[in-house]
Amino acid sequence: MTEEPYRWLEAIGNRREYIRDQLKGGTPVFACSRPEGILLVGVGQGMSKVFEIYDRHGFAALGHPVDIEKIRQAAIEAAHIEGFNRSTRDVTLRRLIGFALSTTLKNAFEQIYSPPIIVESIFAELGETQPEDVLVRVHFDGHHKYTTDGVVIAHTDQKMEDEATAWVRKQVKADDPLGRVTNVCLTAWRALMDNKGFDDLSPSDAAFTANGKTVEVALLDRKLAGPVHYRSLDLAKIKG
Amino acid sequence: MNGDFLALLPKPNFAQLGAASRPEGLEHVQATTVFAFHCKDGVIIAGDHRATAGNIIFSDKTEKILELDSHSLMAIAGVPATAFEMARTLQTSFEFYRRSQLQPMSLKAKIRALSRLLRDNLPATLQGFGIVQPIFAGVEVDDPKSKPVIFFYDPLGAQFEAATYAGSGSGSGSIKSVLHFLERWGNPPPAEMAVDQAVALATRLLMTAAEFDAATGGVHPDRRLFATIKLLTREGTRNIPMEEQERCWKESAA
Numbered sequence A: 001m002t003e004e005p006y007r008w009l010e011a012i013g014n015r016r017e018y019i020r021d022q023l024k025g026g027t028p029v030f031a032c033s034r035p036e037g038i039l040l041v042g043v044g045q046g047m048s049k050v051f052e053i054y055d056r057h058g059f060a061a062l063g064h065p066v067d068i069e070k071i072r073q074a075a076i077e078a079a080h081i082e083g084f085n086r087s088t089r090d091v092t093l094r095r096l097i098g099f100a101l102s103t104t105l106k107n108a109f110e111q112i113y114s115p116p117i118i119v120e121s122i123f124a125e126l127g128e129t130q131p132e133d134v135l136v137r138v139h140f141d142g143h144h145k146y147t148t149d150g151v152v153i154a155h156t157d158q159k160m161e162d163e164a165t166a167w168v169r170k171q172v173k174a175d176d177p178l179g180r181v182t183n184v185c186l187t188a189w190r191a192l193m194d195n196k197g198f199d200d201l202s203p204s205d206a207a208f209t210a211n212g213k214t215v216e217v218a219l220l221d222r223k224l225a226g227p228v229h230y231r232s233l234d235l236a237k238i239k240g
Numbered sequence B: 001m002n003g004d005f006l007a008l009l010p011k012p013n014f015a016q017l018g019a020a021s022r023p024e025g026l027e028h029v030q031a032t033t034v035f036a037f038h039c040k041d042g043v044i045i046a047g048d049h050r051a052t053a054g055n056i057i058f059s060d061k062t063e064k065i066l067e068l069d070s071h072s073l074m075a076i077a078g079v080p081a082t083a084f085e086m087a088r089t090l091q092t093s094f095e096f097y098r099r100s101q102l103q104p105m106s107l108k109a110k111i112r113a114l115s116r117l118l119r120d121n122l123p124a125t126l127q128g129f130g131i132v133q134p135i136f137a138g139v140e141v142d143d144p145k146s147k148p149v150i151f152f153y154d155p156l157g158a159q160f161e162a163a164t165y166a167g168s169g170s171g172s173g174s175i176k177s178v179l180h181f182l183e184r185w186g187n188p189p190p191a192e193m194a195v196d197q198a199v200a201l202a203t204r205l206l207m208t209a210a211e212f213d214a215a216t217g218g219v220h221p222d223r224r225l226f227a228t229i230k231l232l233t234r235e236g237t238r239n240i241p242m243e244e245q246e247r248c249w250k251e252s253a254a
Helices: A003-023 A067-083 A093-110 A158-171 A178-193 B080-102 B108-121 B122-127 B170-183 B195-212 B244-254
Strands: A029-034 A037-044 A050-054 A059-063 A119-125 A134-138 A144-147 A151-155 A216-221 A230-233 B034-041 B040-046 B052-053 B054-060 B065-069 B071-073 B135-138 B149-153 B160-161 B166-167 B230-234 B236-240
Touching: A003 A059, A003 A093, A003 A119, A029 A059, A029 A119, A029 A178, A037 A050, A037 A059, A037 A119, A037 A178, A037 B034, A050 A216, A050 B080, A059 A067, A059 A151, A059 A216, A067 A093, A067 A119, A067 B080, A093 A119, A093 A144, A119 A151, A134 A151, A144 B166, A151 A158, A151 B080, A158 A178, A158 B170, A178 A216, B034 B071, B034 B135, B034 B149, B034 B195, B040 B065, B040 B071, B040 B135, B040 B149, B040 B195, B065 B080, B071 B080, B071 B108, B071 B230, B080 B108, B108 B122, B108 B135, B108 B149, B108 B160, B135 B166, B149 B166, B166 B170, B170 B195, B195 B244, B236 B244
Parallel strands: none
Antiparallel strands: A029 A037, A029 A151, A037 A216, A050 A059, A059 A119, A119 A134, A134 A144, A216 A230, B034 B040, B034 B166, B040 B230, B052 B054, B065 B071, B071 B135, B135 B149, B149 B160, B230 B236
């Protein structure tokens, strides 16, 4: 009997290790708050990584496609029920993540006899102005962090994720067009995938080689008329 | 996870009431005027701004033409509380489906969704306090050859496609008469009118309806009070703003 808590701790540790192992090979996703709106970038192989959640909300994730789908559906359901029962303005990431998704993720993570949810994700909420944009990094165990400095990256390795985030933040200037911001994200994507450092890295203007993967770019467009602000962007067009 | 937003909602309580509880003397009333007709570029859908409660003018600023999504519109006639709730339910349902299923809902499914809401509202309809007779206009999002269509409904949910025009509400009788006349003997008939001409016609039709129906109102071009007029084309919905209505009105009078 006295051993039970220790077994549980060990099981949780094993579970964390198992999930991190399963996440290896996942490709990073990016969110950048810009004057035009919030840019979401992902590079996938067949399966989408960047999604619309609600009128002003987007989602990008890496992990097991079925689990990404679970989280996406849960977020869409929660947002639409809240928007219908109250109003679209009451659908906020603070409530969506704080009271619905993070508890679901934490419960799923701690239910050691059920399959874990293998997802690392980013949620974005478009504000009226750039300083009002909300970006949240959500981990598989429900832990989440709000960011106010305009760039969030989700990757499988925390140290490299922090380095890449700092590098992207440094490279992107206030008046950069979306094409250049996308280029910076894709350069960071390549560096993360190749396990390169960011010390001597500079944004590449060369054509991005996706090696059979699909680049997905979407914008929560601040200027779009009507309630829906999410739109997919054509990579070739925004890069000019 | 089947994209059905209605399945997530609790059943409304009034659906449990029996038809026998209809209060005596309660009349089925749709005091309003909304209509839609085909023009050269798509569908014009319009409505007055008056809401009444018996012989009381409740408001002259009511919006009765509601955008359900970027490619479909609903004109409401009947009990506002139920009609607005139906429109809101459909707005959320269509967006929920599009986002969760990663594809837009088909036009046929949208038409049926409104029919389903009307059928679910049957107890309130039979009791006389929840009757709604809407008009729906929509276009298939994913089919580049699809043309905008107009559907009208009976209060129990049966749907009918309107080949040329549809009207609903207490003032729609006179409008349907004029539209029938113009379709038969007009030169050009409404279906061949350009948008400017069709917008001016819509304003005239509402003023004609207001002449004979006390529950239709709020449209007075001389006081710069115009109707809600929207255009549905292959590309989607477009609101015709007051300034554009005024220009069309003046050009048609010149």
